Amino acid sequence: MTTSETESLLHNTVLFCRALRERGLMVTPSEAIDSVVTLDAIDLDDRQETFLGLRSVLTSRVEDFPIFEELFIDFWNRLSHKQPRKSIERESHGHVRLSSTVRGKGLAFFLEHWSDGKAGAEEAIMPVASSTVSMAEKDFSLFTSDELEEIARLARRIVRRLARAPSRRWEAVRRGPRVNLRRTLRRSLSTAGEVIQLSFRRRKPKKTRMVTICDVSGSMDFYSRMLLQFVYGLQTSYARVETFVFSTSLERITENLKQRSYDEALERLSKGVGGWSGGTLIGASLAAFNSGWPRLVDKRTIVIILSDGWDTGEPSELAAEMAELKGRAGRLIWLNPLLGSPTYQPLVRGMQAAIPFIDVFAPLHNLDALRALEQHLVL
């Protein structure tokens, strides 16, 4: 390989890494260095091996693969210099259309400036990243049933975190991370002061409870099924979750969700619950919750309300019930799918009345929002 060839290889590799980073992959200079080492270590004439080798170095999760594949084609074509520039671009655009239905502006921009070399790539880095559409940013209302599985997975993940949070209290255990000196000494008395058996202690896990109250009225139709999927995921893997749904009246569906599969749970739900997708009486429903299940909520409870705040009842009633709930709960979270829309202002009267009592007011319209929720779910 001549010096100029090495130069151009380096140059193209760096551009390739930048393009990947621009599309959201975790590619830092250290990965770029690794990929240069990789290119040296593998058979550069073997397209598959180059592809597999670089993919191993430059991706870090399987979700990165489509983007990598897409950009690799251009990288490979540039590398091999086998075709004139025009035809390369046409071919790669065509392929993109085939392989990926959601093509971000990032790639188009990048391809346009690919041939200009450095200057173009430099420009391409800044403005376009946010416009890239990925599954994580897609609104729930556009989701297919396949993607529901991802929601369930996320719910399980959040639950694991919830269940694991250690409290500051200790408890004695047979085998644990710390020696329980006090009990060890105490036990040694029975063997004339000789320590034979050690006792241990560990942090007691926190017993956080969660109550979700889910709006299933007409205005929430788009979202309620997704949200129930999420709640189902939470509940199947975490015992201390209570679930309610409401539209004009409140119903406890904890038992209905205790089914082995979501389909079965939905079936039981549709049989057992009336008033789906009707009007909304948030205030009255919360009043029913506060008076009907007062013992469910204490300072170790996170209460999550999923609703868009379109209330046909009296705002003053809602405010009073929210105040009471706020007084008893450890944390009060209101998730509003509409909050994800950039133009949304919480002007709805019901929402206005509720806001002063909310600890966390967050969107819940896509997977990113779900992920962001995780941090609020530990008391």
Next chain:
Amino acid sequence: MREEVRKIQELLRGQIYIADASVATSLYLAMRLGKPLLIEGPAGVGKTEIARVLAAALATRLVRLQCYEGLDAATALYEWNYSKQLLHIKMQEATLESAAEKEARIFSEPFLLKRPLLEAITDPVRSPVLLIDEVDRSDEEFEAFLMEVLSEFQVTIPELGSIRATHRPYVVLTSNRSRELSDALRRRCLYLWIDYPTFDKELEIVRAKVPAISEALSRDVTRVIQTVRKMSIRKVPGVAETLDWAAALVALDTAQLDQQVVAETKGCFLKDESDLRRFETEVDDGRLKDVFDSIS
């Protein structure tokens, strides 16, 4: 294809592990760049097996750390043998050793319990393969600790000082994605995704692992399993299930598959009650019809 990659592929094949190009390339680069290899994929596709086979192929030791919730440094790295220390103090009570001497003695290597991580970096002879299995089951705190060990290959024991790896282990991490691993850990590793095998690859695996199976039967078994994976079931059968089933059929002296035999032995590859029911419905709907037709 690079000579080294082909060689790795052959070495793995020698251990009866059918590795495609992506596995071989990733392993080669992990060794070449000296980086840990993070393997993800559905259950039962042979993630853990790679580490085992790699160790056998390199004729080196396999050190395995099985992760679980609450796994901590004491269980993963080292722990002092408290009971032995106490016993020793008692026994030495009468001697004239000073307190400092006693302390130095009980905090020395004979009183150290080596756990897998320490075991892996102190191998005196050659680089072992360190398998950190199901790393997603450990918690974030442990992940951070793990990264420290993996980046330096050096651990510090306050009473003994620093121990640096004599031979850097080859590190393989596996994850079932029950929890999102931190970006920092992912970045530190090379990445390999193993999916369910294609028909050809699975057929090859069945024939390699169950040599007693007839050509026709192995083909039919693989076809059925590949079809089952496309059904909407909860616990999708992995390669391990395919092999179990194949071995079971051989043990039963099955000459060829038919609906009856499949119904009798379906428990080998379906491990969930609702899946069994689902499978029956799909069979009744004629989902496996073309497979059975081609057999008869």
